[in-house]
Amino acid sequence: MRRSNGVLFMKNIDLRLRVNGQAKEWSIAPGDLLLDVLRREGYFGVKRGCEKGECGACTVLVNGKAINSCLMFAAQAEGSDVLTIEGLAQGDVLHPLQEAFLDLGAVQCGFCTGGMILSAKALLDRNPDPTVEEVREVMAGNYCRCTGYEKPVEAVLAAAVVARAFVPAASTVVSTFGASPHNSQAGHHSANPRSAPKSKKTDDKKRSSVLLGGQR
């Protein structure tokens, strides 16, 4: 039997859930962590950091809520809607948050970036016009050890402006619970990313791999 992370050795069980809008059915050990299962299935944007709930690098959204996937059994995600950083871009069109992180240089090594963007997305989904304090508060669970926090906070505020400009106001107040992540309210836009305020620099090369903090 597959090693089950040393926690439990039991018969495998079937896990049915939706990841980034796609229905999945995986065979998992009851003791598998959501983090381990997601990475095993190729979602390498979910980073293994401290594995203790301190750093937030493994943050994913489960039913719209940011959680540390290292502190959750995969089995507990049965039937839920999981969003990883891979699910934000639609084809070549990046999410406003991703655009803003790139434009404002809020990414250095990228290890924490996926978690940061997902924490920010959870905030923008329920509050499209957050204050600086609200952004800081919601990102408090994501540690960065190289860029710092000023630029990510700026990027989230910039993304909020962009997202609000391209989404009808009426739909921005609805909670995302149960909604497909692809239709979420922060929304995707096809506008020129340079229309984002405070745009300083852009790096058009290999955007997607930068955003995932490398492939592994």
Added chain:
Amino acid sequence: MAGGLDSFDWLKDRIKRPKVLVDLSGVAELRGIRTTDGGIEIGALTTLTEIVKHPVIREHYGLLAEAAELIASPQIRNQGTIGGNVSQDTRCWYYRSGWPCYRAGGNICYADTPTGRNREHAILHAERCVAVNPSDSAPALIALDAKFVIQTSKGERIVDAEDYFIGPDIDITRLHILKPGDLLTAIRIPSTWAGARFYFEKVRDRNVWDFPLMNVASAMHVSGDTIEGIRLAVNGAAARPLRLKAVEDAVRGKTATPATGEMAGKLAVQGAVPLQFNAYKIPLMRNLVKRAIGGVEEAKWTS
């Protein structure tokens, strides 16, 4: 296991190796906030985020919302439960690292030695073990006179919040009264203190994520400037969150001023015994109690 924030720590470090682990997260009956005749009832599996956001709690029991909002990080509040927060184990690193100390069934306390690292440890009621309770919600619940509903094999048992927690004098291996097979199912908050004057302050090294070095929670009924009723609790000072009954008695009928707070603070730390590295906790506790009663004189430090 409830939210698992405390349990995963033990399991991942391979210090606790249970044969069976029961995940309660699917038990819907243990989740949710209900308003009742005499107040509210919070299911033990209700997440801290749900408590922070609940309109009734915010409006009438803001003390608990404030305490819950200061716990750990947003992710942890989304996963962590109120039952877990009050039932979590101590953070003493000797104990958490699996050292065979008193609390782990051994016969020594590694923190209470001349070279022990004990900056975060107890100043009151230590007996052999000097670990402290790390919960932020516990003192708020004590100040609100909450009742804890426990399901035992013999039936339901309801205890006052302050009686849920125990020190090493009663059982050195546990921070609460739950015995194997017992389950904390709900926390009931009476409306007695709804809308009272609340004060909560948490002191920690970092502005987010950290456990408290110490915290204070108070609920006061004030008429004019006179304290008619008060419930006051601190945590991070002893192995159990302490309800400061002597202080409550001493300030009842007095004015809610810094002078009364000063007197209360001095009374609160009577009998405190510092360890090598935690003497700072005595003035800290004195000042927290003073602020809880007399208000904050100077601007609170913010980031």
